[in-house]
Amino acid sequence: MIKQESITHENLCIATAKRFNKKFALYEYKSFASREEPDVLVFDYGGTILFEIKTSLSDFNKDQKKDARKKYTVDWHIKAKMAYNKTRPFKHGKKYG
Numbered sequence: 001m002i003k004q005e006s007i008t009h010e011n012l013c014i015a016t017a018k019r020f021n022k023k024f025a026l027y028e029y030k031s032f033a034s035r036e037e038p039d040v041l042v043f044d045y046g047g048t049i050l051f052e053i054k055t056s057l058s059d060f061n062k063d064q065k066k067d068a069r070k071k072y073t074v075d076w077h078i079k080a081k082m083a084y085n086k087t088r089p090f091k092h093g094k095k096y097g
Helices: 009-020 057-063 074-087
Strands: 024-027 040-044 047-051
Touching: 009 024, 009 040, 009 047
Parallel strands: none
Antiparallel strands: 024 040, 040 047
């Protein structure tokens, strides 16, 4: 029987950060500035690189449902604007919406 080595999500994040680090790297970072929570974020002189580490197919599928992964279309923006306009007060003789 072959002995399998167990590797954790954290171990993979650290290995990725070490491998691709050019200037500065963060792993398992929780951002307060955006909804994105990258597993590894590498800062380079030319920009940043975001890595998402997946250890299972279920983890991959669950990640697709995150708000940061949703693709917003122009239709979404138009619907949101129209809904907002319906709540705007009547001004300058003009009704919005």
